[in-house]
Amino acid sequence: xxxxxxxxxxxxxxxxxxxxHALLGTYEYRLYERxxxxxxxxxxxxxxxxxxxxxxxxxxxxxxxxELSPAARQIGSVNTILRRKDGTLFxxxxxxxxxxxxxxxxxxxxxxxxxLVLGTGGASSAVLAALGALGARCVTISRSGENNYGNLERHxxxxxxxxxxxVGMFPNNGAAPLELTGFKRLEGVLDLIYNPARTALLMEAQxxxxxCMNGLYMLVSQAARSSELFTGNPIPEARVEAACRQLDFxxxxxxxxxxxxxxxxxxxxxxxxxxxxxxxxxxxxxAKRCGETPAGIITTRGEDAFRRVESDTxxxxxxxxxxxxxxxGGAVTxxxxxxxxxxxxxxxWLRRDLTALSAQGRPLSEARGVEKLFSExxxxxxxxxxxSVEADSDSExxxxxxxxxVRAAMEVI
Ligand code: NAP
Numbered sequence: 001x002x003x004x005x006x007x008x009x010x011x012x013x014x015x016x017x018x019x020x021h022a023l024l025g026t027y028e029y030r031l032y033e034r035x036x037x038x039x040x041x042x043x044x045x046x047x048x049x050x051x052x053x054x055x056x057x058x059x060x061x062x063x064x065x066x067e068l069s070p071a072a073r074q075i076g077s078v079n080t081i082l083r084r085k086d087g088t089l090f091x092x093x094x095x096x097x098x099x100x101x102x103x104x105x106x107x108x109x110x111x112x113x114x115x116l117v118l119g120t121g122g123a124s125s126a127v128l129a130a131l132g133a134l135g136a137r138c139v140t141i142s143r144s145g146e147n148n149y150g151n152l153e154r155h156x157x158x159x160x161x162x163x164x165x166x167v168g169m170f171p172n173n174g175a176a177p178l179e180l181t182g183f184k185r186l187e188g189v190l191d192l193i194y195n196p197a198r199t200a201l202l203m204e205a206q207x208x209x210x211x212c213m214n215g216l217y218m219l220v221s222q223a224a225r226s227s228e229l230f231t232g233n234p235i236p237e238a239r240v241e242a243a244c245r246q247l248d249f250x251x252x253x254x255x256x257x258x259x260x261x262x263x264x265x266x267x268x269x270x271x272x273x274x275x276x277x278x279x280x281x282x283x284x285x286x287a288k289r290c291g292e293t294p295a296g297i298i299t300t301r302g303e304d305a306f307r308r309v310e311s312d313t314x315x316x317x318x319x320x321x322x323x324x325x326x327x328x329g330g331a332v333t334x335x336x337x338x339x340x341x342x343x344x345x346x347x348x349w350l351r352r353d354l355t356a357l358s359a360q361g362r363p364l365s366e367a368r369g370v371e372k373l374f375s376e377x378x379x380x381x382x383x384x385x386x387x388s389v390e391a392d393s394d395s396e397x398x399x400x401x402x403x404x405x406v407r408a409a410m411e412v413i
Pocket of ligand 1: 123169215
């Protein structure tokens with residue numbers, strides 16, 4: 001009989017665990033949404049073999065465990081439970097292992113280094129346990145502690161920063177727990193958040209040329225360790241790596257940029273059919289929000305007013321996951337749109353021969369001329385694009401070319 005495993009938490013709407021465990025193991029994986037008072041009944045229900053545990057139950061399950069692993073005991077939190085053959089419950093915490101793997105994968109060396117660990121929750125305890133074992137010199141930053149966000153200058157000599165707070169996590173994208181510019185000796189930034197793929201903190205690190213990494217590898221590694229516990233079968237590193245790539249690919253948006261008339265909307269629809277992804281067209285979203293088409297807004301209220309609405313719309317679309325986003329031709333003209341798109345999307349520039357671009361019904365192309373518009377924007381398309389695709393063929397072929405470009409770009413971004 002196929003073993004039953006699953007995830008216990010209170011609200012599991014956005015969980016990637018079922019998708020992830022389907023890549024790692026051969027058990028049935030269910031979601032168990034329970035309020036705190038529903039935990040006891042589930043612990044006594046002998047139909048499941050293994051559980052992952054998420055907020056807010058990681059401490060609450062401890063009294064039901066017959067044995068705790070050293071990691072779970074050390075950090076006082078259980079994120080994995082195995083029901084052994086004799087019916088006893090073994091509680092483990094795989095976040096310590098997950099963070100160790102993430103650190104190793106990042107290539108950063110924490111040994112002996114001053115490291116700021118932001119936050120004092122369960123994730124922070126796991127990070128501190130892993131870093132402590134390596135001999136890093138950790139300082140915990142807490143909103144209410146002796147070392148807090150008001151006296152960070154004390155720690156301007158920090159070499160590593162680990163974000164173990166939820167600041168910047170979906171749906172509060174764009175927020176960052178601190179600014180990095182004051183840390184002149186910084187060698188790396190690790191953010192445990194994986195949605196969005198690039199938090200504001202990681203975007204700043206990238207801008208400053210500081211090596212950085214998000215929490216996806218930790219998520220997959222800790223899940224793999226729990227899967228090993230459920231089945232007793234070791235999971236080779238290559239499978240963890242492949243699961244990480246696959247999850248990353250399915251979580252990322254594909255955003256299309258390019259000149260007006262380059263075929264972004266039709267290529268987006270074709271990509272939707274090809275991949276089964278939801279398609280969101282920025283111009284259509286704007287028309288829905290404003291009750292007026294982009295061309296109408298530009299004609300009646302001017303380009304600046306339109307760009308503001310467009311940025312607001314891109315800010316919301318950019319937070320999505322696993323979606324195809326068709327942008328308007330001028331989406332690259334506002335700097336803030338760079339972060340809105342790049343936080344979670346692979347951005348593909350659709351290039352089409354200028355002579356094939358129609359200006360009809362497009363007020364900016366009509367007013368300035370397609371060639372002038374392109375010369376104003378070419379450098380911006382280059383800056384925004386992770387890759388570009390020739391879009392001179394039909395939309396289905398273009399969609400296939402985009403998909404290949406996305407896969408290739410994800411190897412390097
Ligand atoms: P948590 O208990 O909700 O929060 C951790 C700490 O963050 C809190 O104790 C608090 O510390 C600080 N914090 C909360 N809100 C804040 C705010 N608005 N501003 C500044 N600090 C704030 O969360 P957790 O379970 O430890 O997880 C932390 C993060 O790690 C989450 O984003 C979670 O998704 C992520 N995580 C990722 C993985 C992975 O596999 N990648 C695994 C576990 C957790 P102070 O009150 O002391 O400031």
